[in-house]
Amino acid sequence: MALLEKFRRVDEARQALARTGADPFRVTFERVLSPTEAVVNGRRMILAGTNNYLGLTFDPECVEAAAKAVREYGTGTTGSRMANGSFNGHLLLERELADFYGRRWCVVFSTGYLANLGMISVLTGPGDVILIDTDCHASIYDGCRMTAAEVIRFRHNDVGDLDKRLKRLGERRVNTLIIAESVYSMLGDLAPLAEIVALKRKHGAFLLLDEAHSLGLLGTRGRGLSEEVGVEDEVDFIVGTFSKSLGATGGFCVSDHDEMELTRYASRPYIFSASPCPSVIASTRAALRILHSRPELRAQLWSSARGLYGRLRDMEFSLGPEPSPIIAVLFDRTEEVIAFWNGLFERGVYVNMILPPAAPNGASLLRCSVSTAHTPDQIQQIAEAFASVKASVPSSPAADV
Numbered sequence: 322m323a324l325l326e327k328f329r330r331v332d333e334a335r336q337a338l339a340r341t342g343a344d345p346f347r348v349t350f351e352r353v354l355s356p357t358e359a360v361v362n363g364r365r366m367i368l369a370g371t372n373n374y375l376g377l378t379f380d381p382e383c384v385e386a387a388a389k390a391v392r393e394y395g396t397g398t399t400g401s402r403m404a405n406g407s408f409n410g411h412l413l414l415e416r417e418l419a420d421f422y423g424r425r426w427c428v429v430f431s432t433g434y435l436a437n438l439g440m441i442s443v444l445t446g447p448g449d450v451i452l453i454d455t456d457c458h459a460s461i462y463d464g465c466r467m468t469a470a471e472v473i474r475f476r477h478n479d480v481g482d483l484d485k486r487l488k489r490l491g492e493r494r495v496n497t498l499i500i501a502e503s504v505y506s507m508l509g510d511l512a513p514l515a516e517i518v519a520l521k522r523k524h525g526a527f528l529l530l531d532e533a534h535s536l537g538l539l540g541t542r543g544r545g546l547s548e549e550v551g552v553e554d555e556v557d558f559i560v561g562t563f564s565k566s567l568g569a570t571g572g573f574c575v576s577d578h579d580e581m582e583l584t585r586y587a588s589r590p591y592i593f594s595a596s597p598c599p600s601v602i603a604s605t606r607a608a609l610r611i612l613h614s615r616p617e618l619r620a621q622l623w624s625s626a627r628g629l630y631g632r633l634r635d636m637e638f639s640l641g642p643e644p645s646p647i648i649a650v651l652f653d654r655t656e657e658v659i660a661f662w663n664g665l666f667e668r669g670v671y672v673n674m675i676l677p678p679a680a681p682n683g684a685s686l687l688r689c690s691v692s693t694a695h696t697p698d699q700i701q702q703i704a705e706a707f708a709s710v711k712a713s714v715p716s717s718p719a720a721d722v
């Protein structure tokens with residue numbers, strides 16, 4: 322097959338999608354009016370698929386911090402920290418994140434994707450083993466592709482399966498990195514973290530936890546599921562992102578292992594990518610302060626998330642297993658999810674359309690993400706749009722996941 326022939330299949334799939342009127346790649350945010358509203362393809366929409374959990378993208382303190390940093394430091398860093406050096410802001414943010422988590426070390430990456438690549442590829446190598454939850458994010462899978470370690474998947478959230486696989490490893494258990502997420506990004510379900518931690522301790526393995534969708538959402542101080550469950554000391558490496566509750570772009574890893582500081586010298590995604598720009602660092606620092614000082618944002622978020630989940634459940638939609646700010650609405654057939662996405666779009670509600678193979682078990686789903694910034698009226702409008710589309714689209718509800 323000639324080099325570019327493989328794109329023919331991609332083009333066919335893209336054209337088939339475009340014929341239905343639903344092509345998420347053609348969605349253009351022409352104006353962003355607030356964290357929850359934008360003009361999309363010429364239409365004013367409520368945004369319910371943004372990961373903007375705490376609604377901080379327009380927070381005046383974050384905006385002002387970013388603007389000031391651009392004026393003082395310019396628009397970009399134009400190089401990696403290894404080659405070009407660090408800006409003050411990088412060091413300050415790393416110190417602030419380490420303090421926030423009560424950890425000794427923090428390394429900041431240019432995206433959350435790179436944080437997973439950078440940490441997994443640097444922590445593991447020939448002779449090591451990675452045990453990864455099957456539902457982990459693509460960035461975790463891609464990190465596994467960058468290492469010579471053996472990669473073994475365990476069934477999603479199945480601690481019995483994890484235990485069995487750890488036992489089979491024998492002496493290699495101490496060379497094993499277990500990887501899980503806190504809140505899974507597609508279905509919004511939580512990891513059985515206390516049990517995972519108990520197994521890690523029992524077998525003498527290491528644990529890397531991706532808290533991308535729980536930073537700012539869970540825990541008394543917003544540090545995530547490990548804080549909520551009270552097992553922070555047992556998680557060796559916590560990876561997170563600035564692109565969700567912190568409203569910017571970038572990623573990080575915190576740890577108490579002193580080797581963490583050495584990873585900078587060997588992590589290719591850290592070394593060979595330009596460091597985050599000054600405005601991003603500044604707005605992230607401001608967002609972190611807000612996350613810390615305004616716990617009421619979390620309470621509001623969960624109240625709205627539970628409210629919308631309850632409304633959709635009452636309408637007999639098939640939903641992800643538990644209420645969380647990620648609400649997955651599941652469908653049996655791809656055509657149905659496309660029709661639904663179109664219907665919501667026409668009614669001024671934007672959600673994420675997830676088609677196979679992106680979601681676990683080849684599911685087709687609409688992924689809603691709730692924000693603190695959604696007003697009760699907007700939550701009502703989102704629920705009403707779902708009800709209205711349901712009345713107009715013949716449905717065959719999927720089995721619960």
Ligand SMILES: Cc1ncc(COP(=O)(O)O)c(C=O)c1O
Nearest residue numbers: 432433434458460506533562564
């Ligand atoms: C669980 C998880 N980890 C990592 C990432 C990557 O984060 P970023 O968007 O900052 O690259 C995502 C993004 O969707 C995610 O859901």
